[in-house]
Amino acid sequence: MDNANHITKKQLPPSQDFTFLKGEAMDYVQKHIGSEWTNFNPSDPGMTIVDQFCYALTELGYCTDFSVADILTGPDGKMEMEDQFYQPYEILTTAPYTVDDYKKYLIDGVDNIDNVTILCYSDNVFPFNKVYQVYLYIDPAITDPAEISGLCKSAYYLLNKSRNLGEIFNTPIALLPVDCWIDTKIVLEKDADPSTVLQELQTSIRSYIFSKVTQSGYNTLKQNGYTAEEIYDGPQLANGWILTYSLTDKKDTVQGIDLVPIIAAVNGVASVSGVQLYQNQVPVAVLQSQISEILAIDVMASFQNQKLSLNANGKELPADTFGALRSNMDHFSETLACINVTTRPKVPKSSFRDINSYYSIQNTFPHQYGIGDDTLEDASQPVQVAQARQLKGYLTLFDQILANQFSQLANVSQLFSFKNSLCGAPSDEETFYAVKDKYQQKHLEYPVPYKMFSPSYFYQSLYTVPHIKPLLKDNTAFNYSSGNESPAEQLEKSWFEYQQDPYNPYIFGLMKIMEEEKTNLDRRNNLLDHLLARHGESPKLIDAIIHDTVYTGDKRKDRIILKSLYLQNLGLLSYNRQKAYNFLAAKKIAATSDGNLEVSLPKISDSLFGAINENTTDFIFKSEQINKKEKLNQYDFNNFSALELKLNLLFGLKNSYKNFISAGLDNQKSNIENLFNTTIYKTIQKALWFSENRHGSLLLETVLLLKPLTFTLEIVKPNAVNQAYYTMNNLSFETVSNLNYILNATDETTLDTDLQNGYLLFSGTKYAVTAGNIATESLNDYVKTAASNYSFRITVSSGNEKITIASKVFKKSILLAFPDFIPSLQTPEFKKRLKQFLKLNLPFNVSYECLFLSTQELETFIPDYIYWYESLRYKDKLLPVQTASGDTATVQTTPEIVINPVAAALNLISSLTSILETRNGTH
Structure with a gap:
C-alpha cells in the first residue's frame, strides 16, 4: 500500500512565524502610538506595510536557520573551510x-x-x-x-x-x-x-x-x-x-x-x-x-x-x-588487519544557499500603491508620482536594513575568517569587476574601489529596487552624451555608469554610515580574540607580546593584522611548536663558486628605496599582500625552527628590518654614488642578510656545534689498586654519547671484565680502550657513573684543545642572536616582550641566551656561521664532471664544495667564545 502524503501542522520558530511576528509588531504599535493610529484593519496602508515587513522577516528567519555548513558553501558547491576552521587532524x-x-x-x-x-x-x-x-x-x-x-x-x-x-x-x-x-x-x-x-x-x-x-x-x-x-x-x-x-x-x-x-x-x-x-x-x-x-x-x-x-x-x-x-x-604477520585506513572524518554535506540576493518588499505591494515594477512615472501626474516616490523612500529604509541583514548572514564566512576582509559590500565589488577586462582590472580609473580596512558589518546596494534611481543622490551625474545616443540609451548608460561608480554618493555614504572606524576596529579585534580563545590561545598574552609591533603605526590596526596573521598560520605553528630545523635538508644560504662558498653579504637593489609604505595603497592597508608574504608552509619548518618563524611573525621582524633599510637608504639618496663600502652600506647589508636569510633572528643550537667534533673519553676507578685508568681517543659524537650511556648503565663487575680485556661493548661492537696512568691533576671534573665506582670525563680532542664542553658557549641549549643596530630591537620594551615570548614558547628544559651583536662582531660572525651552517650538509661532497679529451670522453671527480666540518665548527665556537667573553656573562 502506498504511503499517504499529507501536510503536518508544526509550530514554526518565532523568527519564521508570520502570525507571531505580526502580533509582536501590533503589540508594540498599540503600546507606543497613542491615539495617532486607530485603524488596525487590513484596509489600512499601515497594516499592509506591517504585513509585508513581517513576511520579509520570516524569509530572514528562514535563512538564519540554515546549517552552518550550508551558509559556508559557495556557488561552486564547495564549503569554505580554509582560513575558517582547522579540522581535527590539523x-x-x-x-x-x-x-x-x-x-x-x-x-x-x-x-x-x-x-x-x-x-x-x-x-x-x-x-x-x-x-x-x-x-x-x-x-x-x-x-x-x-x-x-x-x-x-x-x-x-x-x-x-x-x-x-x-x-x-x-x-x-x-x-x-x-x-x-x-x-x-x-x-x-x-x-x-x-x-x-x-x-x-x-x-x-x-x-x-x-x-x-x-x-x-x-x-x-x-x-x-x-x-x-x-x-x-x-x-x-x-x-x-x-x-x-x-x-x-x-x-x-x-x-x-x-x-x-x-x-x-x-x-x-x-x-x-x-x-x-x-x-x-x-x-x-x-x-x-x-x-x-x-x-x-x-x-x-x-x-x-x-x-x-x-x-x-x-x-x-x-x-x-x-x-x-x-x-x-619468517614473515611477522598479525591477525588484526587494518581494514579501513581513513585518517580523517568526512566533511559534512552541504548545499549552496543564495542568501545575499535580495527581493525588495516593494515588489509585493498591491498594484494600487504604484511602487513595484509598475511604479508611477507619468509626468502628467506629478502629485501621484511624488506620493509614490515618497512611499518608496520610506520603504527603502526598511529595504536597506533587511538587505544588509541578508548580506551580513551571507558573509558570516568573512566575519569569522582568520583573514581580514577588504570590502564591506562584496556583492557590489563582484559586480564592479565582472564587467572589467584584464587590462581594466589592472588600470582602474578609481583607486581601491569598495576597499576599507577589515569591515565587520556587511551591506549591499539596492539598485534592483524598482525605479530606485530618482531617489538616489546625484543620480544625474552621468547624464551626458557624445551626441550619438538616443534619450533612452543615454538614460540607460547614465544609470549603468552611476552603479559602476564605487564612490557615488549613495554607496559611498552607505559605506561611511555602516560603522565608525573605532567601533569597527574594536569589533574586529573582539572577533579575533574569540577565534584565538577557541583555539586555546590567550588573547591577553598575544596582546602583551605584539604590543609594540608596527605595521601601520595605528596600534588597533596593528593588533588586528598580527592576530589575523597568527591565526592563518596557527595550524602549522601549533603542530610544529617544539620543532627545530632540519640541518640535513635545509636550503642553502650561500652560493658556490669554483668549489668555494660565497659568504659575501647581499647586494642592495633599487627596489629597497622607498619601501616603507609599500604595504598601503591610498591609505588602505593591503591585507592580501601581507597575508601572502607571511604565509607559512611546511617547507619553512624544514629551514627554520618554529620558534624563529613565530618570533618573526608576532614581532614583525622582517618589517622592522625593511623599515630600517629603507629609511637608511632614503637618508643617503643625495650621496648614493659614495654609499658603497661606507659603514652605513655595510650595516644595511647585514640587516638585509638577517632579513632575507634568517627571518630577522639567528637561532643556534649548541648541540649541533659539538656534532662534527671528536672527543676523548677518560675512565678511572679511583679506589682501585694503582688507580685503574683508561682512555679512548678520536671518538665521534655518536660513539661518545653511546659509550656515555654504557658507562652509566653497566654494573661494576661487567665494566671490570670488559675494561681489563681492553674494550667497551656497545650494540655488539667492541670499542678499544688504552690502559695507562692517570695524570696528577684533580678528579673534580670527572663524573661518577650511575651503577659503579668508576668515574669518567669527556673532553674535546678536535682543534687546539682549548675548547671544552664546559665552556660558556655550551652553557645554554640555544643562542639567539640579533643585530644591535636596529632601533626597534634595542628598546627595553622589546627585550621585555622577547623575554616573555621565550618563557612562554620554550620547553622548561631548554635554556637560552640572547645576544645583540655589533656591526664589528657580525663582520666575522656571519661568515663563520655560513661556513658552519653549510658544513652540516656538504662536508666533502664529490661531483662527477664530464670532460672531453679529443674524441674520448673521460670522467673525473672534482669537489663541488670543500668544507672541513671540524674546522667550521671550531671557528664558530671560537667566534662565539670571544663574543661571550667580552660580555662577561652580563646578558
Whole structure:
C-alpha cells in the first residue's frame, strides 16, 4: 500500500512565524502610538506595510536557520573551510615530541619497521638537552645487511625532519636477533591444521616479546568508542592511526612459564607441557637480551630440531612434515588487519544557499500603491508620482536594513575568517569587476574601489529596487552624451555608469554610515580574540607580546593584522611548536663558486628605496599582500625552527628590518654614488642578510656545534689498586654519547671484565680502550657513573684543545642572536616582550641566551656561521664532471664544495667564545 502524503501542522520558530511576528509588531504599535493610529484593519496602508515587513522577516528567519555548513558553501558547491576552521587532524595533532610520538612517527613513516625502542640520553655530562638512540625492530623476513642499513638511514633522515629544539638523534640501530629455541610438547585439537598452529604460535610469541604495531582508520576507531582526542594524540600519520596504549615495551627477559598461557591461547592448541628454553643452543632458565638485542624464538627451527613436538590425533608429527613452511614463517604477520585506513572524518554535506540576493518588499505591494515594477512615472501626474516616490523612500529604509541583514548572514564566512576582509559590500565589488577586462582590472580609473580596512558589518546596494534611481543622490551625474545616443540609451548608460561608480554618493555614504572606524576596529579585534580563545590561545598574552609591533603605526590596526596573521598560520605553528630545523635538508644560504662558498653579504637593489609604505595603497592597508608574504608552509619548518618563524611573525621582524633599510637608504639618496663600502652600506647589508636569510633572528643550537667534533673519553676507578685508568681517543659524537650511556648503565663487575680485556661493548661492537696512568691533576671534573665506582670525563680532542664542553658557549641549549643596530630591537620594551615570548614558547628544559651583536662582531660572525651552517650538509661532497679529451670522453671527480666540518665548527665556537667573553656573562 502506498504511503499517504499529507501536510503536518508544526509550530514554526518565532523568527519564521508570520502570525507571531505580526502580533509582536501590533503589540508594540498599540503600546507606543497613542491615539495617532486607530485603524488596525487590513484596509489600512499601515497594516499592509506591517504585513509585508513581517513576511520579509520570516524569509530572514528562514535563512538564519540554515546549517552552518550550508551558509559556508559557495556557488561552486564547495564549503569554505580554509582560513575558517582547522579540522581535527590539523589542530589536535602535534609534531613528534614524546618518545611515544617518535615511535608512531617511525612506524608510520618507514616501511618494514614493526616496532621501535628509544633511549634518551639526558644527564649532566653533556651541556645540551637530549640525545636519542633509536633501535628498530625490522621485519624478521628482511635479512639483507644492505637493506637493513638502508632502513636505518631512512629512519635517521625522517627523525631529523622532526627533531625538537636542543635535541639530536644518533643513527638508528637495527635490533640484533638473539637466536632462541623452545622445547615443549603441544597437543593439538581435533581437526587443527598443524602448519597454521605453528604460524600463529610464531606470531603470538613474537608479539609477546615485542609486538608489531598495527594502524587503524579513523572510522574504525570512532566506532570502537575512541574520542577524537585519543585518536589524534600524536603526530599526523599517513597510513592509519596508532593508539598510545598499543606501544608496548620490548621484553628483555622471558621465562618458560611466561610462554605457557601464550601457547595455550593459540587456536588449535589443546594443551602444552614441559616448556624449556634454549639461548644460543644452551638450555637456560631465563632468556635474556641487551637493549640493542631482540629475543628471537624460532618456532619452526625448534620443531625441525625436535625440541618442540606436535601431537595430532594421538600421533607425534615428524620434523620434516612442513618442508615448505620455513619461508612463510619468517614473515611477522598479525591477525588484526587494518581494514579501513581513513585518517580523517568526512566533511559534512552541504548545499549552496543564495542568501545575499535580495527581493525588495516593494515588489509585493498591491498594484494600487504604484511602487513595484509598475511604479508611477507619468509626468502628467506629478502629485501621484511624488506620493509614490515618497512611499518608496520610506520603504527603502526598511529595504536597506533587511538587505544588509541578508548580506551580513551571507558573509558570516568573512566575519569569522582568520583573514581580514577588504570590502564591506562584496556583492557590489563582484559586480564592479565582472564587467572589467584584464587590462581594466589592472588600470582602474578609481583607486581601491569598495576597499576599507577589515569591515565587520556587511551591506549591499539596492539598485534592483524598482525605479530606485530618482531617489538616489546625484543620480544625474552621468547624464551626458557624445551626441550619438538616443534619450533612452543615454538614460540607460547614465544609470549603468552611476552603479559602476564605487564612490557615488549613495554607496559611498552607505559605506561611511555602516560603522565608525573605532567601533569597527574594536569589533574586529573582539572577533579575533574569540577565534584565538577557541583555539586555546590567550588573547591577553598575544596582546602583551605584539604590543609594540608596527605595521601601520595605528596600534588597533596593528593588533588586528598580527592576530589575523597568527591565526592563518596557527595550524602549522601549533603542530610544529617544539620543532627545530632540519640541518640535513635545509636550503642553502650561500652560493658556490669554483668549489668555494660565497659568504659575501647581499647586494642592495633599487627596489629597497622607498619601501616603507609599500604595504598601503591610498591609505588602505593591503591585507592580501601581507597575508601572502607571511604565509607559512611546511617547507619553512624544514629551514627554520618554529620558534624563529613565530618570533618573526608576532614581532614583525622582517618589517622592522625593511623599515630600517629603507629609511637608511632614503637618508643617503643625495650621496648614493659614495654609499658603497661606507659603514652605513655595510650595516644595511647585514640587516638585509638577517632579513632575507634568517627571518630577522639567528637561532643556534649548541648541540649541533659539538656534532662534527671528536672527543676523548677518560675512565678511572679511583679506589682501585694503582688507580685503574683508561682512555679512548678520536671518538665521534655518536660513539661518545653511546659509550656515555654504557658507562652509566653497566654494573661494576661487567665494566671490570670488559675494561681489563681492553674494550667497551656497545650494540655488539667492541670499542678499544688504552690502559695507562692517570695524570696528577684533580678528579673534580670527572663524573661518577650511575651503577659503579668508576668515574669518567669527556673532553674535546678536535682543534687546539682549548675548547671544552664546559665552556660558556655550551652553557645554554640555544643562542639567539640579533643585530644591535636596529632601533626597534634595542628598546627595553622589546627585550621585555622577547623575554616573555621565550618563557612562554620554550620547553622548561631548554635554556637560552640572547645576544645583540655589533656591526664589528657580525663582520666575522656571519661568515663563520655560513661556513658552519653549510658544513652540516656538504662536508666533502664529490661531483662527477664530464670532460672531453679529443674524441674520448673521460670522467673525473672534482669537489663541488670543500668544507672541513671540524674546522667550521671550531671557528664558530671560537667566534662565539670571544663574543661571550667580552660580555662577561652580563646578558
